[in-house]
Every structure is written in C-alpha cells, then in structure tokens.
Amino acid sequence: MPVNRPLAAKKTHIDRIIDEDYGLTRLIYAYAACASYWLVFGSILGEYLGIRFAFPDFGVHPWLSFGRLRPAHTNVVFWGWASLGMIALALYVVPRTSQRKLYNERLAWVSLGMINISVFAGVVLLMNGVSNGGQEYREFIWPVMGLFVVALLLLTYTLFQTVAKRIIPEIYISNWYIMAAFLWTIVLAVTAYLPWYQYGLSETVIQGYYMHMGVGMWFTPMVLGLTYYFLPKLLNKPIYSYSLGVLAFWTQMVFYSLIGAHHFVFSPIPWWLQTVAIIFSVGMFIPLVAGTGNFLLTMRGSEGTIARSYSLPFIFVGVIFYFLASGQGTFEAFRSLNRIWHFTNFTIAHSHMTMYGFVSFLIWGGTYGLLPRLTGREPRHVLVGVHFWFALVGILIYGFSLMIGGTEQGENWISGAPFIDSVKVLSSYWLWRAIGGSLMLLSHLIFAYNVHAMGPQAAAKVAA
Amino acid sequence: MNLNFHENHRLLYGTVFFGFVVLTVIIAIGPALWVQDHNRPLQRSRPLTEQEQRGLDIYVSEGCLYCHSQQVRPLDVDSPFGRPSAPGDYARLKPQDLWRMTPGLLGTERTGPDLSDVAARQSSATWNYIHLFEPRAVVKDSVMQAYAWMFEIKASPGPDDIVVPVPPDYAPPGGHVVATQKAKDLIAYLLSLKQVPIPGSTTETAQPRGGGAGTTSEMGARIYASRCAGCHGQYGGGTPGVFPPLKGDPVVTAPDPSRHIATVLFGLRGKTINGVSYAVAMPAHKSLLSDAEIAAVINHERTSWGNNAPAVTSEDVEKIRKEGKEGSD
Ligand code: HEM
Ligand code: HEM
Numbered sequence: 001m002p003v004n005r006p007l008a009a010k011k012t013h014i015d016r017i018i019d020e021d022y023g024l025t026r027l028i029y030a031y032a033a034c035a036s037y038w039l040v041f042g043s044i045l046g047e048y049l050g051i052r053f054a055f056p057d058f059g060v061h062p063w064l065s066f067g068r069l070r071p072a073h074t075n076v077v078f079w080g081w082a083s084l085g086m087i088a089l090a091l092y093v094v095p096r097t098s099q100r101k102l103y104n105e106r107l108a109w110v111s112l113g114m115i116n117i118s119v120f121a122g123v124v125l126l127m128n129g130v131s132n133g134g135q136e137y138r139e140f141i142w143p144v145m146g147l148f149v150v151a152l153l154l155l156t157y158t159l160f161q162t163v164a165k166r167i168i169p170e171i172y173i174s175n176w177y178i179m180a181a182f183l184w185t186i187v188l189a190v191t192a193y194l195p196w197y198q199y200g201l202s203e204t205v206i207q208g209y210y211m212h213m214g215v216g217m218w219f220t221p222m223v224l225g226l227t228y229y230f231l232p233k234l235l236n237k238p239i240y241s242y243s244l245g246v247l248a249f250w251t252q253m254v255f256y257s258l259i260g261a262h263h264f265v266f267s268p269i270p271w272w273l274q275t276v277a278i279i280f281s282v283g284m285f286i287p288l289v290a291g292t293g294n295f296l297l298t299m300r301g302s303e304g305t306i307a308r309s310y311s312l313p314f315i316f317v318g319v320i321f322y323f324l325a326s327g328q329g330t331f332e333a334f335r336s337l338n339r340i341w342h343f344t345n346f347t348i349a350h351s352h353m354t355m356y357g358f359v360s361f362l363i364w365g366g367t368y369g370l371l372p373r374l375t376g377r378e379p380r381h382v383l384v385g386v387h388f389w390f391a392l393v394g395i396l397i398y399g400f401s402l403m404i405g406g407t408e409q410g411e412n413w414i415s416g417a418p419f420i421d422s423v424k425v426l427s428s429y430w431l432w433r434a435i436g437g438s439l440m441l442l443s444h445l446i447f448a449y450n451v452h453a454m455g456p457q458a459a460a461k462v463a464a
Numbered sequence: 465m466n467l468n469f470h471e472n473h474r475l476l477y478g479t480v481f482f483g484f485v486v487l488t489v490i491i492a493i494g495p496a497l498w499v500q501d502h503n504r505p506l507q508r509s510r511p512l513t514e515q516e517q518r519g520l521d522i523y524v525s526e527g528c529l530y531c532h533s534q535q536v537r538p539l540d541v542d543s544p545f546g547r548p549s550a551p552g553d554y555a556r557l558k559p560q561d562l563w564r565m566t567p568g569l570l571g572t573e574r575t576g577p578d579l580s581d582v583a584a585r586q587s588s589a590t591w592n593y594i595h596l597f598e599p600r601a602v603v604k605d606s607v608m609q610a611y612a613w614m615f616e617i618k619a620s621p622g623p624d625d626i627v628v629p630v631p632p633d634y635a636p637p638g639g640h641v642v643a644t645q646k647a648k649d650l651i652a653y654l655l656s657l658k659q660v661p662i663p664g665s666t667t668e669t670a671q672p673r674g675g676g677a678g679t680t681s682e683m684g685a686r687i688y689a690s691r692c693a694g695c696h697g698q699y700g701g702g703t704p705g706v707f708p709p710l711k712g713d714p715v716v717t718a719p720d721p722s723r724h725i726a727t728v729l730f731g732l733r734g735k736t737i738n739g740v741s742y743a744v745a746m747p748a749h750k751s752l753l754s755d756a757e758i759a760a761v762i763n764h765e766r767t768s769w770g771n772n773a774p775a776v777t778s779e780d781v782e783k784i785r786k787e788g789k790e791g792s793d
Contacts, residue, residue, distance in 0.1 A: 052609075056599070056608060060610055067526045068527055132563075133565040133567045134529045169471045187485055188488075197500055199503065200499070202503070203496075203566040209492035258487065276491070343533060345575075347572065413541050418698070420606070423607055
C-alpha cells in the first residue's frame with residue numbers, strides 16, 4: 001500500500017509469527033480485549049465527569065452523580081483497564097523468558113473471569129452508593145476487592161511455577177519486576193483491607209501507604225518489567241545495562257515503600273512520617289534515572305527503527321512520561337511546593353500523566369508489539385498512528401491545562417480571594433481538559449477496534 | 465544452596481515478599497497502631513447522634529469527599545476554614561459496618577471548600593437545604609452536583625414536612641420542594657461539623673479566624689465572602705425571596721449602626737424588609753467571630769455595592785455585645 005504519508009514514516013510490517021501456541025494466544029487476546037473494553041468504558045466515565053465541570057447540572061439521576069462515578073472511573077481504569085492490560089502482556093513475557101509453557105492456562109482464564117466480575121460488581125455497587133469508605137482506589141468493598149486479590153493469587157501461583165520450572169538458569173530481569181509486582185500488590189491489598197489498625201486517623205496512615213503503593217508497587221514495576229522485555233525485543237538488541245535494572249529494582253522496592261505519607265503532607269499524621277516520605281521521594285530519583293537512562297540508552301542509535309515501528313513510539317513516549325511525571329511527583333512532595341499544589345487540580349494532572357502518559361502508553365506499546373506477532377493479524381497502520389497522536393495530543397492538553405490551572409488555583413487560594421474565585425479560575429482549564437479528554441476517548445475507541453483487528457478468531461476464519 | 469538472586473527464584477521472591485512485609489510493618493502498620501494508641505477524642509467533642517451518623521454514611525456513599533476535604537493544614541492559606549486539624553478530630557471515626565471500613569474524610573482535593581468547620585460558616589439549615597437541592601440557586605458559579613433526588617415535590621406539604629424555600633428561578637413547577645429523610649440526615653451531619661477547641665490552646669477564646677493576614681478591610685471582605693455571601697450574595701444582592709439583599713438595606717445604610725451590629729451578633733428571624741417578609745432565620749455570630757472581625761465585616765457591608773454608611777469600631781461591637789440581645793432590640 002504505497003500511500004504518500006508526509007507526516008509519518010512508513011511503518012514496517014511484522015515479518016513472522018513468533019509463537020504458535022494457539023491456546024496462549026487466545027488467552028492473551030481475551031485479556032487484552034477485556035482491558036480495551038474497560039478502557040473505553042472508564043474513559044467514557046472520565047469524559048462525562050470532565051464535562052460535568054462545565055455543565056454541573058448535566059445528569060441529575062443518582063447513578064449519574066459525580067461522587068459515585070468518580071470512583072467508578074478510577075477503579076475501572078486501574079483494575080479493569082491497566083491491570084488486565086498489563087497481565088495480558090505478562091502472560092506472554094514470563095513463559096517466554098523462562099522458555100517454558102505457562103504453568104496453568106486454565107487458572108489464568110479463571111482469574112480473568114474473576115477480575116471482570118470484581119470490577120463489574122464494584123462499579124454497580126458504587127453506582128448504588130455502596131462505597132467502602134471513600135478512600136481513593138479502595139472504594140470497592142472487601143468481598144469485591146477480595147475476589148480481585150484471589151485472582152491475583154492464582155496468577156501469582158501460575159507465573160511463579162512457570163518461572164520455577166524455567167529451562168535457563170537465569171531469572172530474566174522482567175520476571176523480577178513482574179513477579180514482585182504481584183507479590184507486593186497482594187501484601188498491599190491485604191494490609192489495606194484489614195480493619196484492626198485503621199480506627200480514627202490511622203486509616204489515613206494506611207491510605208497514604210496504599211494509595212501510593214498501588215501505583216508504585218503494582219503499575220510501575222509491572223510496566224517497567226514488561227518494557228525490559230519489549231524494548232530490547234522490538235529493537236532487536238540487548239538492554240543497555242542489566243545491572244542498572246537490578247539497581248533500579250532494589251531501590252524501587254525500598255524507597256517507593258516509604259513515601260506513601262507524601263499524600264498527606266501538612267496533615268495531622270505524624271510529622272516524622274511525612275518527613276521520611278519527602279526524603280525518600282527525592283531518593284526516588286535513583287531508580288527513576290537508572291530506569292529511564294537504561295531505556296533511553298538502549299534506544300540510542302535506533303531512532304530509525306523506532307520511527308518505522310508502530311509500537312515503539314508508544315514505548316518511547318511512555319518512558320519519557322515515566323521520567324517527567326515521576327520527577328514531577330517528587331517536586332509535589334516538597335513542603336514548599338505542596339503548599340501550592342496540594343488539594344488542587346495539579347494532582348489530577350499528575351495522576352493522568354503517570355497512569356496515562358506512562359503506564360497506559362507502555363501497555364499500548366507492548367500490545368501493538370505483541371498481538372500481531374501472535375496472531376499474524378496487523379491493525380491498519382494509519383489507525384495505530386491516529387491512536388498514537390490523539391492519545392498523545394490529548395494527554396498533553398489534559399496535563400498542561402490542569403498543571404497551569406492547578407497552579408493558578410493554588411495561588412488564588414494563597415492570595416486570600418473568596419473561595420469561589422478559584423472555581424472560576426479553573427473553568428476555562430476544565431474546558432480544555434474536556435477537549436483533551438475527547439481526543440483521548442476517541443483514541444481509545446480506535447485502540448479497541450485495533451485490538452479487535454488483531455484478534456485470533458478473525459485469523460482462524462481467514463485460514464479456514 | 466545457590467545464594468544468587470539471579471538464579472535462585474525462592475531466594476529472590478522470598479526476599480522481595482518478606483522484605484516488603486517488613487517495610488509495610490515499619491512504614492504503615494506500626495505507625496498506624498501508634499497513632500491509634502494515641503488517639504483520644506477531643507475533650508469537648510461528642511459522638512455523632514444516630515441521625516448524624518446516617519448523614520455521614522450518605523456523605524461517604526455519595527462521594528462528597530472527592531471534592532471536599534476535612535483537613536485544615538497549619539498554613540495561612542487554610543485559616544478561613546478553621547483551626548489546624550488535630551488527630552483528635554478524627555478519633556471517633558471507626559469502620560461503618562461489617563462491609564465498609566473507616567471513612568477517609570481528610571480528602572486529597574479541594575474542588576469545593578474544606579468542611580471541617582462548615583457548621584460555623586453556614587449554620588443556617590435552610591441555606592444548606594437550598595444549596596443541596598440546587599447549589600447554583602445560592603452560589604451562582606458553583607460546579608457542585610445538584611442533589612435534587614434527595615427532595616420530593618409535593619403539591620400540599622404536610623405540617624411536619626420541611627419545605628425548602630427555593631428561589632423562584634430554580635423552583636420546580638407544580639409544588640413545593642420537600643426534604644426527604646436522606647436530605648435531613650445529610651444536613652444534620654453537615655451541621656454537626658463544628659470544630660471544638662483543642663484544650664489549652666489559644667483557640668479556646670474567640671480569636672480572629674475568618675481573616676488571616678491583611679488589612680482590616682481585606683479581612684472584612686474575606687469574612688463576608690466565606691460567611692455571608694452564601695445567603696446575601698457576593699455583591700450584596702441577596703437571594704430573591706429567601707435571603708434579603710444588603711445593598712441599600714435600611715439597617716445596613718442607617719447612620720446608627722446598633723441594629724446592624726445586633727443583627728450580626730444575635731441573628732434575626734421573621735422580619736419584613738421593603739415589603740418582603742423573610743421567614744428564614746439568620747444565625748447569630750456572637751460565638752463565631754470576635755468583635756474586631758464583626759466590625760470589619762460590618763464595615764465591609766456598610767461601604768460596598770454603593771452603600772455608604774459611617775464605619776463602626778470593635779468597641780461599638782463590644783458595647784452591644786455586653787448590652788445583650790434585650791438591650792439592643
Ligand atoms: C478520556 C479520558 C479521561 C478523562 C476525560 C478523564 C477525566 C477524569 C476526571 C474528570 C477525573 C476527576 C477529577 C477531579 O475529581 O477533579 C479523573 C480522575 C482520575 N482519572 Fe481520569 N480521565 C480519563 C482517563 C483516565 C485513564 C485512562 C486513567 C488511568 C489509566 C485515569 C486515571 C485517573 C485517576 C487516577 C484519577 C484520580 C485522580 C486523583 O484523585 O488524583 N483517567 N479523570
Ligand atoms: C518518583 C516517583 C513519584 C513521586 C515522588 C510521586 C509523588 C506524588 C505526590 C506527592 C502525590 C500527591 C500530590 C498531592 O496530593 O498533593 C502524588 C499523587 C499521585 N501519584 Fe505520584 N509520584 C510518583 C510517581 C508516580 C507514578 C509512577 C504513578 C503512576 C503509576 C503515580 C500516580 C499518582 C497518582 C494516581 C496520584 C494521585 C493520588 C491522589 O489522588 O492523591 N505517581 N504523587
């Protein structure tokens with residue numbers, strides 16, 4: 001198809017199917033497809049919430065109320081979209097790098113069902129006003145989250161056995177990150193849901209830990225681990241430095257664990273806990289620089305390959321956002337800046353630059369890198385390009401409008417103006433957020449379509 | 465035994481798992497237990513009533529806390545919201561029931577104002593009902609969700625019904641707006657949100673809280689915005705038919721300030737102004753604001769929006785405070 005595309009380098013086609021395991025392919029596709037549906041659903045909720053800021057009387061049914069749908073949005077994109085999207089890729093990477101079949105496919109199917117039921121039930125309950133207590137990302141009541149955790153346990157078992165029965169002696173670095181993410185998240189969720197040490201303000205101590213470890217010990221190590229596989233694989237060269245990856249791993253584990261309290265700077269939780277959190281937030285630069293540096297140095301000299309690939313640009317953007325948005329997080333933790341930014345929309349910008357610019361882009365990169373090689377079905381390159389640009393421009397608009405708006409909001413409070421002025425200050429930025437959000441939502445519809453186009457059933461039909 | 469992390473999966477994953485468990489105990493469970501051990505409710509606080517507790521449940525399930533914090537930081541910028549929060553403020557919170565855990569009320573975002581001490585700022589139940597039914601009826605630029613479904617429209621309300629005097633522009637056709645039990649519980653909870661003093665601290669006595677830094681005229685404007693504008697309008701225009709305008713009001717523009725001062729100090733109910741009778745009570749501010757603050761906000765009202773009445777001093781306020789309600793009325 002020799003179309004003249006002045007804006008985009010012509011993308012290379014994949015040359016071969018790398019895996020013939022049809023059962024595993026179906027499993028991975030099922031995870032990726034479910035993830036893409038949750039992404040579309042979650043971003044419809046997000047876009048709706050965003051529009052509500054401009055038209056607050058838009059939808060007055062209790063099910064459509066802001067306070068019920070906001071946790072629905074966050075939990076759907078966390079547990080439905082990003083989690084399933086990452087697990088889909090992990091189910092490939094772990095067996096592949098262990099050079100062994102996935103230990104138990106059936107358990108993985110059961111887990112998929114359980115996660116879907118858990119997210120679905122959680123959303124229905126939230127829409128009916130059943131919330132665990134209003135703390136971010138633990139709004140699902142324990143039976144619902146329990147189901148999710150059991151699913152993680154089954155997956156952990158399956159993946160652990162796969163690694164344990166590996167043929168090669170080395171445990172590839174990806175499997176450090178991926179398995180650790182599963183183990184950490186199980187500890188994290190159990191800690192977060194046991195009630196005995198969570199009376200009064202203690203609940204907030206645990207919330208800081210949970211909220212940050214959710215992003216720092218689940219999403220972050222998972223996508224980093226996946227990238228340690230996909231980046232070298234897609235570039236067809238080894239990772240720049242294996243030991244940098246190991247250094248980043250241990251520092252990530254120790255430093256990230258200790259910084260949860262930075263979500264509650266200036267709050268009445270013990271001051272020393274906040275100080276520890278701030279200090280180690282600075283320490284986070286070590287794994288951050290080690291990780292990003294490693295990826296960027298691996299990419300060095302392969303600019304052409306990246307430009308010709310349709311999956312690598314996603315990974316490139318994800319790595320850049322990893323650096324910028326996590327670095328941004330460190331600055332938010334400083335008392336002097338927290339004073340301006342805390343409680344403002346700057347936080348919302350940060351959440352999306354990380355969970356979207358970093359985590360979601362890396363999942364997309366991996367998905368586009370993997371699925372066609374499993375099924376032999378490629379998405380239309382133009383549509384992947386549209387997905388890429390809409391998502392990128394969308395998140396940049398979203399992020400920058402709320403970073404500026406959030407800063408103005410914080411300064412407006414400090415100026416001592418009446419509170420309602422800070423709401424008025426934000427109104428135009430909220431409009432920009434809705435515009436960026438629309439682009440993002442559109443890109444997700446295209447992504448879901450692309451996943452469908454890469455699906456194995458279609459391939460089977462063609463073959464028949 | 466192979467002590468190489470790169471080759472021994474049991475060693476690697478065991479370290480990762482138990483290492484994280486240890487870190488969790490150090491940074492989360494340990495501190496949480498410590499905080500819990502040291503948590504005492506503040507002396508002058510009281511447990512929520514049954515109705516307020518139901519209101520708190522609604523507050524959580526409706527997700528009010530995504531936009532409203534209940535956490536005043538020890539920073540100047542937070543001073544309009546009350547005194548800095550202390551651990552004791554949250555000490556009575558506990559798991560709601562078998563299914564749901566301790567509500568996390570501190571919040572991480574402040575799309576709307578902090579509510580730790582909101583009952584001191586907005587003590588009028590009527591204002592709260594109107595605001596809950598349709599926030600824009602009292603705060604034009606609000607982006608808060610309207611909770612109209614917590615109200616019923618009744619053609620002829622019964623004697624026990626709480627009828628909400630919604631301003632004409634926002635009143636639904638075909639009847640009166642009547643609060644359901646949900647609305648009553650939620651408002652009861654909101655009206656319970658009043659900070660109690662921390663024993664031994666200076667906040668025991670009424671001290672300037674509305675203002676923060678700045679000149680007295682800035683302080684007056686700030687107090688007006690946070691405590692008066694909800695009912696009387698940001699530009700003194702009032703809320704038609706429900707709360708009177710202050711712009712051009714006979715008491716506010718009178719050369720003798722004593723009635724103006726008395727109204728702010730002791731509140732007012734059932735007055736007819738310029739032919740309109742206002743059924744809703746104005747709350748008293750004598751225990752909420754100091755003399756200097758009351759003087760500042762009164763002067764703001766007397767000199768804004770075209771009003772041009774002589775200023776008052778905190779001594780004037782002090783005098784009328786001493787005379788008490790009877791003396792001035
Ligand atoms: C169409 C795309 C999206 C739009 C328009 C959107 C919009 C929103 C809105 C309006 C909020 C509430 C902000 C507030 O309360 O002030 C929100 C919160 C949030 N969203 Fe999204 N969102 C989108 C996609 C996503 C995706 C894909 C993710 C994650 C992968 C995500 C993660 C979050 C998180 C973590 C929060 C909570 C932020 C915080 O409390 O700091 N969003 N989003
Ligand atoms: C060096 C690494 C990071 C640091 C030091 C950091 C720091 C922070 C801080 C201080 C806040 C709270 C801001 C406030 O409430 O004022 C925050 C919020 C948040 N961060 Fe990060 N961040 C880092 C990386 C990440 C990563 C990698 C992710 C996602 C994978 C992430 C996701 C979030 C989310 C979702 C929130 C919003 C939670 C909330 O509602 O408060 N962060 N971060």
